[in-house]
Amino acid sequence: MGEMSDRILDGEEKRRLRRAALELYKPPFRYERGYILDANSRIMYDNEGMDTVSRVRGLPNPEALQDMVDETIAEALSAYWKARVL
Numbered sequence: 769m770g771e772m773s774d775r776i777l778d779g780e781e782k783r784r785l786r787r788a789a790l791e792l793y794k795p796p797f798r799y800e801r802g803y804i805l806d807a808n809s810r811i812m813y814d815n816e817g818m819d820t821v822s823r824v825r826g827l828p829n830p831e832a833l834q835d836m837v838d839e840t841i842a843e844a845l846s847a848y849w850k851a852r853v854l
Contacts, residue, residue, distance in 0.1 A: 777832070785829075785836040792837065 777785065793806040804813040 782836070785832055786840060788833055789836040789840050792833075 793810060793812050794808055796807055797812065798805055803811050806812055
């Protein structure tokens with residue numbers, strides 16, 4: 769990961785990044801032909817290609833924002849799993 773994503777974020781910076789990450793994509797989400805798309809048909813994830821699953825590009829501090837998107841998705845998946853499976 770990039771230099772920004774390797775450093776520890778303070779609480780306010782983490783909250784700001786989480787807000788920005790949540791604003792990138794709009795629910796509901798759907799899986800279609802190897803991609804997870806948001807309500808506006810923006811590609812959120814794909815299962816093709818490189819080692820990474822999400823790619824946030826063209827924004828300030830994309831590495832840290834991508835990390836926050838991934839962290840937020842992991843938390844959402846964990847909550848969903850706990851609520852419905854366990």
